[in-house]
Amino acid sequence: xxxxxxxxxxxxxxxxxxxxxxxxxxxxLGVMIGVGAVIALVALGNGAQVSVQQSLESLGSNxxxxxxxxxxxxxxxxxxxxxxxxxxxxxxVAMVAGLGPDLVSRVAPESTSTSQVKFENYNTVATVxxxxxxxxxxxxFHPIYGAFVSPADVDARRTVAVIGAQIxxxxxxAGGDPLGARVRIDGVSFTIIGVMEEKGSSAQDTSLFIPIxxxxxxxxxxxxxxxxxxxxxxxxxxxxLEFSIEQELLRLHKLPSMEVADFYIANxxxxxxTVEGVAGTFTLLLGxxxxxxxxxxxxGIMNIMLVSVTERTREIGVRMALGAKSRDVLAQFLxxxxxxxxxxxxxxxAIGVGVSWAAVRFAGMASVVSLDSVFIAFGxxxxxxxxxxxxxxxxxxxxxxxxALRYE
Amino acid sequence: xxxxxxxxxxxxxxxxxxxxxxxxxxxxGDGEYVSVVGPxxxxxxTLMNLIGCLDSPTAGRYALGGEDVAKLGRDRLADVRNxxxxxxxxSFNLLPRVTALENVELPLVYAGIPGRxxxxxxxxxxxxxxxxxRAHHVPNELSGGQRQRVAIARxxxxxxxxxxxxxxxxxxxxxxxxxxMALFRELNRDGMTLIVVTHDADVARQADRVIQVRDGRVLxxxxxxxxVA
Ligand SMILES: Nc1ncnc2c1ncn2[C@@H]1O[C@H](COP(=O)(O)OP(=O)(O)OP(=O)(O)O)[C@@H](O)[C@H]1O
Ligand SMILES: [Mg+2]
Numbered sequence: 001x002x003x004x005x006x007x008x009x010x011x012x013x014x015x016x017x018x019x020x021x022x023x024x025x026x027x028x029l030g031v032m033i034g035v036g037a038v039i040a041l042v043a044l045g046n047g048a049q050v051s052v053q054q055s056l057e058s059l060g061s062n063x064x065x066x067x068x069x070x071x072x073x074x075x076x077x078x079x080x081x082x083x084x085x086x087x088x089x090x091x092x093v094a095m096v097a098g099l100g101p102d103l104v105s106r107v108a109p110e111s112t113s114t115s116q117v118k119f120e121n122y123n124t125v126a127t128v129x130x131x132x133x134x135x136x137x138x139x140x141f142h143p144i145y146g147a148f149v150s151p152a153d154v155d156a157r158r159t160v161a162v163i164g165a166q167i168x169x170x171x172x173x174a175g176g177d178p179l180g181a182r183v184r185i186d187g188v189s190f191t192i193i194g195v196m197e198e199k200g201s202s203a204q205d206t207s208l209f210i211p212i213x214x215x216x217x218x219x220x221x222x223x224x225x226x227x228x229x230x231x232x233x234x235x236x237x238x239x240x241l242e243f244s245i246e247q248e249l250l251r252l253h254k255l256p257s258m259e260v261a262d263f264y265i266a267n268x269x270x271x272x273x274t275v276e277g278v279a280g281t282f283t284l285l286l287g288x289x290x291x292x293x294x295x296x297x298x299x300g301i302m303n304i305m306l307v308s309v310t311e312r313t314r315e316i317g318v319r320m321a322l323g324a325k326s327r328d329v330l331a332q333f334l335x336x337x338x339x340x341x342x343x344x345x346x347x348x349x350a351i352g353v354g355v356s357w358a359a360v361r362f363a364g365m366a367s368v369v370s371l372d373s374v375f376i377a378f379g380x381x382x383x384x385x386x387x388x389x390x391x392x393x394x395x396x397x398x399x400x401x402x403x404a405l406r407y408e
Numbered sequence: 409x410x411x412x413x414x415x416x417x418x419x420x421x422x423x424x425x426x427x428x429x430x431x432x433x434x435x436x437g438d439g440e441y442v443s444v445v446g447p448x449x450x451x452x453x454t455l456m457n458l459i460g461c462l463d464s465p466t467a468g469r470y471a472l473g474g475e476d477v478a479k480l481g482r483d484r485l486a487d488v489r490n491x492x493x494x495x496x497x498x499s500f501n502l503l504p505r506v507t508a509l510e511n512v513e514l515p516l517v518y519a520g521i522p523g524r525x526x527x528x529x530x531x532x533x534x535x536x537x538x539x540x541x542r543a544h545h546v547p548n549e550l551s552g553g554q555r556q557r558v559a560i561a562r563x564x565x566x567x568x569x570x571x572x573x574x575x576x577x578x579x580x581x582x583x584x585x586x587x588x589m590a591l592f593r594e595l596n597r598d599g600m601t602l603i604v605v606t607h608d609a610d611v612a613r614q615a616d617r618v619i620q621v622r623d624g625r626v627l628x629x630x631x632x633x634x635x636v637a
Contacts, residue, residue, distance in 0.1 A: 318501045323490020323518035325483045402463040
């Protein structure tokens with residue numbers, strides 16, 4: 001009997017939705033856009049998060065960088081370091097290496113400068129980086145052609161260079177094999193021994209690597225380094241490693257505290273955490289905007305349902321006169337609202353998934369549809385239907401039969 | 409058994425009150441066939457609405473089958489309307505968007521009778537009022553008289569013990585009118601209580617008893633034989 005009545009109210013609702021197709025569609029449209037927006041925007045937000053994370057991970061894994069200079073917020077992203085006074089010594093490098101294979105897997109000292117690079121008639125600006133053979137492994141940035149700076153190159157202070165993908169394009173616009181070609185950097189002639197893989201980030205693709213020893217002799221002079229790239233053995237030991245390095249460096253540099261230190265340490269984990277936090281906020285913001293549109297969709301349902309109830313006051317009166325109870329009327333109108341919101345919700349899911357697919361396919365954006373957002377948006381749509389359909393349905397169910405019958 | 413004791417129904421219209429019913433006392437036994445006559449605006453429809461549990465009195469007592477209707481909740485009243493009362497409205501009150509058959513099925517829907525059985529009953533009742541061939545038409549596609557017969561069929565579908573008919577022959581030609589009156593007679597013979605509002609003295613005389621109302625009061629309450637229009 002209960003079931004029978006539900007089947008009956010379902011049938012009646014479908015019929016009354018069908019009787020007013022355009023209006024029903026417009027009602028569902030509000031929910032559709034709301035649900036679609038939630039899914040698509042959250043997907044784009046997630047996509048942004050994932051792609052930022054990926055590009056951070058591509059900087060290397062378990063990476064710590066010790067920079068010379070006063071701490072100015074942590075950053076793994078290469079900044080203009082040319083004017084920084086190198087403060088890190090061979091003793092520091094030995095200390096880090098000496099922290100043991102349990103903590104440190106690799107260390108690569110580095111100094112950089114922005115310089116003109118010339119080849120035949122072509123010239124470009126590169127971030128010239130003096131470092132050692134450990135660098136590619138630490139930064140997860142490898143030569144795609146030829147070889148990287150070798151230990152022998154460092155020992156012999158050879159004038160060899162490994163060029164970034166963009167530098168290659170700038171200096172060899174016609175293509176061709178660059179190995180063995182001689183380029184001039186700050187007036188010194190270098191032989192190209194390799195080309196780095198393309199990273200898609202201009203900072204990395206415009207870099208040019210030479211042996212650190214060569215860098216110190218020809219570019220800056222002195223024996224100190226601007227930074228140390230350090231790879232921890234695992235994510236778990238990074239905090240401990242950072243702490244040890246900090247303590248040891250303070251001791252070696254004879255400094256009382258980090259406030260007056262001539263170095264600072266950037267930790268990849270911290271950065272990923274920060275970026276994740278920002279991206280999370282971003283996703284939340286997009287989600288909230290979308291949720292508001294879902295709310296507006298819900299109010300649309302309420303509006304239409306109120307109109308529908310008013311329009312059908314006489315019908316409600318007739319039904320009540322013939323024995324419909326309050327709950328029968330309530331069920332009829334609620335079912336109608338829920339069908340509209342489920343229908344709108346389903347179409348909204350399709351639209352949301354479609355839009356985020358199109359964003360990937362045609363706009364090249366990163367987009368990750370999360371199942372959570374699909375369920376939440378859809379569930380919210382149904383709840384919206386129940387809630388905003390509930391009030392008009394309740395009003396209908398409380399009508400007095402005779403008043404409803406007399407309604408014109 | 410329908411029992412009204414000093415029932416009044418007042419409508420407040422701003423400052424003034426309209427006394428649609430003004431102290432009506434009546435008793436109508438089970439299986440009686442009663443006509444209610446009176447000039448327009450005398451309170452006939454108001455009386456029917458009260459008896460049909462659609463409206464409640466401003467003052468006075470109304471008992472249906474010994475039960476004080478004022479004490480019943482909304483849902484119980486809905487049940488009473490559904491199971492015990494068949495109502496033919498003066499203005500038909502058919503649902504405009506559904507077919508004659510589905511209109512007739514309505515009380516059965518709320519009685520919880522399954523679809524197949526419901527349609528069968530509805531067809532039989534439509535047949536009785538001579539409308540089988542119009543079962544699948546919506547009210548818009550029916551004549552006034554046909555609509556009236558759908559309304560009658562709908563009132564009968566739930567096999568009520570009391571049939572309240574407000575001007576049931578108003579829109580019928582004399583031949584169909586006579587057929588409907590014969591149907592009423594037959595239903596009454598089977599034990600149904602009938603209360604019929606009419607303007608037509610001939611129709612009124614078909615009943616066993618005629619109640620004449622004027623200005624919300626019972627003017628006379630006589631056996632049909634003794635009543636003169
Ligand atoms: N909802 C209402 N509000 C105010 N006055 C009303 C209302 N319903 C009925 N009345 C008044 O009550 C009186 C009785 O109305 P009722 O409909 O019962 O008359 P009736 O005898 O059925 O008339 P008719 O033969 O024309 O159908 C009338 O004066 C009418 O104006
Ligand atoms: Mg009337």
